[in-house]
Amino acid sequence: EAAVTQSPRNKVAVTGGKVTLSCNQTNNHNNMYWYRQDTGHGLRLIHYSYGAGSTEKGDIPDGYKASRPSQENFSLILELATPSQTSVYFCASGRRASDYTFGSGTRLLVI
Amino acid sequence: AQSVTQPDARVTVSEGASLQLRCKYSYSGTPYLFWYVQYPRQGLQLLLKYYSGDPVVQGVNGFEAEFIKSNSSFHLRKASVHWSDSAVYFCAVSADTGNYKYVFGAGTRLKVIA
Numbered sequence: 694e695a696a697v698t699q700s701p702r703n704k705v706a707v708t709g710g711k712v713t714l715s716c717n718q719t720n721n722h723n724n725m726y727w728y729r730q731d732t733g734h735g736l737r738l739i740h741y742s743y744g745a746g747s748t749e750k751g752d753i754p755d756g757y758k759a760s761r762p763s764q765e766n767f768s769l770i771l772e773l774a775t776p777s778q779t780s781v782y783f784c785a786s787g788r789r790a791s792d793y794t795f796g797s798g799t800r801l802l803v804i
Numbered sequence: 805a806q807s808v809t810q811p812d813a814r815v816t817v818s819e820g821a822s823l824q825l826r827c828k829y830s831y832s833g834t835p836y837l838f839w840y841v842q843y844p845r846q847g848l849q850l851l852l853k854y855y856s857g858d859p860v861v862q863g864v865n866g867f868e869a870e871f872i873k874s875n876s877s878f879h880l881r882k883a884s885v886h887w888s889d890s891a892v893y894f895c896a897v898s899a900d901t902g903n904y905k906y907v908f909g910a911g912t913r914l915k916v917i918a
Contacts, residue, residue, distance in 0.1 A: 724904060735808075735894055735908030736848075743903075751905065783848070785906075790836040790898035791855065793906065797847040 696720070699784050699796035706803050712771040714799050716784030722794075724787050725767040727751070727759060729780040730798070736783060742767055774803045806831045806897045810909035818917055819887050825880040825912045827869075827895030836898040837878045838906070839869055843891045851893075854878065855900065865889075890916045 697718045706712045718725065723744045728736040738751030740759035748759040756778060758770040767786075771778055779802050787793040807830040817823055829835055839851040852863025859871040869880045878895060895909040 726905065728906075728908075733813075733910050735810075735910045736896075736906070737908070738905050741903055741905060749903070787904055790900045790904040790906070791853065793850075793904075795848045 697784055697786050697794045697796040699782075699799050701799060702797070703800045704802070706771075706774045706801065708775060708803055710774050712774045712778075712801065712803075714769040714771075714782055714784075714801070716767045716769075716796060717765050718767075718784075718786040718794070719765065720786050720788075720794055721764065722786035722788050722792075723764070725761065726785045726787070727757075727767070727769045728783045728785065729753070730783060731780050739769065739782075776803045779803045806835070806899065806907040808895050808897050808907055808909035810893075810895055810912050812912050813910065814913045814915070816915045816917060817885055820884050823880075823882040823885045823889070823914070825893050825895075825914070827878045827880065827909060828876050829878060829895070829897040830876060831897055831899065833899055833901075836900050837869075837871060838896040838898070839863065839867070839878075839880050840894045840896065841891045842894065842911075848894070851880070885914075885916050887916045887918065890914055 700715045726741045727739045730736045742761040760768045782799045784796040809828045837854045840848040854861045892911045896906045
């Protein structure tokens with residue numbers, strides 16, 4: 694069954710540390726996305742990718758980097774984590790707007 | 805640019821009552837519209853989506869939504885709610901061109917009481 698898998702499910706990080714959130718999809722979708730969810734804001738787009746080797750800035754990219762080494766994998770990198778990056782992060786893949794698949798989310802706490 | 809407004813942050817209804825959750829969007833082209841539900845500490849589940857055709861679209865678990873272009877609205881409805889419908893509901897808009905990004909509303913937290 695096609696799916697989007699995120700790891701880890703939960704993460705506690707120290708302020709100033711480096712955090713990598715991983716996402717793997719078996720949908721063979723070209724497009725992948727990272728969103729964060731915060732109360733009062735819904736989900737907001739951080740970075741996205743059109744395919745292997747491609748990363749693009751979304752609506753709120755500051756403080757985040759992304760990496761797409763292959764069709765299946767898309768990582769979100771926080772080089773210097775801050776408490777304001779405490780959130781729930783969702784990865785998604787999609788060929789078009791009509792066929793998104795979301796992962797289950799990663800809860801990140803930066804202390 | 806796209807945007808979505810869900811004007812009601814919280815809604816409380818009695819079990820068995822009807823429900824309407826409001827969503828207004830802004831997009832200059834033809835929008836792709838979605839409703840998602842999120843149960844506590846879970847991911848997003850698609851309830852329904854709309855792009856064209858009959859403006860009333862049926863979804864899962866008895867939910868439906870009506871696209872009203874003149875009002876830029878896509879309200880979610882259910883005839884009779886159950887306690888298990890308590891969750892957060894998100895409306896989202898996308899374009900079927902470009903990067904296909906979703907723009908979400910802030911969400912409406914629904915509480916169903918006995």
